[in-house]
Amino acid sequence: MSDEKLVGIVLVSHSAEVATSVAELAKALSGGGVTVPIAPAGGTASGEFGTSSELVSAAAATVDRGAGVAVLTDLGSAVLTVKALLAEGDELPENTRLVDAPFVEGAVAAVVTAATGADLASVEAAAAEAYSYRKV
């Protein structure tokens, strides 16, 4: 557990609307009280479908409170862009991780967990755990 500092969360989707909506949904489902720093990075900088490394870097910078940043992605170029940025070493805040989790369910789990003041490893584990929630 880290004192006061909350883990930041970045949601990267090919669609700006999807990233923004999932961020709102996750915040709404996390209940009142603590506000988790969460930022969407959806679509390209010119507003098309795709991934923008600039939007991802900017979003990560805005949610970084010093407790680490968990990045959740949808698919394809979103995953590859974040991985490429992490490999560069200087493009994302220190202690940023790409979390292997389903996008919507993982985002909700991450936000709920981050709101408790949990550390990055716990937030990551909670998001990844969302894969095990079967619907049928």
Place this chain on the structure above:
Amino acid sequence: MLDADFFRRWMTATAASVDREAERLTALDSPIGDADHGSNLQRGFTAVVATLEKEAPDTPGAVLMLAGRQLISTVGGASGPLYGTLLRRTGKALGDAAEVSREQLAEAFRTGVDAVRTLGGAAPGDKTMIDALAPAVDALGDSFAAARAAAGEGAEATVPLQARKGRASYLGERSIGHQDPGATSAALLVAALGEAAGE
């Protein structure tokens, strides 16, 4: 020996070739992808040429690292981080030498291709750019012409393959019979080496 100007010419020749072939790349990307490969790479390499002119990096490694960074930030599709990583890692492996030999380039290019394989998780036969790049790496030690031929053959050999990576993999057997757009653009990148060398 290959100097920074050679690598600038390589990027310029790639941009010109991507411009010429953009419609074909996008057409190849229509049945099995999301029909944006040509326009994405066009945007990316146009930005690469512009930034190389503006910042004028003076070593082979610096040229490729700047080009790779630009591709990661401009392309918007999966080919951005993939080609960006290819060029950045190749550039990084070249270090800060003012000139490099073709053999040194071949060695560095292998490092770059390995990084792409790690990033995308693709192996030869998965119907991706790796199917053009892997044979090109092996042939680059011989000559630019051999690398060009190997990449071209590798791209054509993706036609009967079933895609195992990326969006095309969702199509399963329906991806068979189409040449992979990524392997096709990778062959253009390799072919541009010979153009940069004036062959």
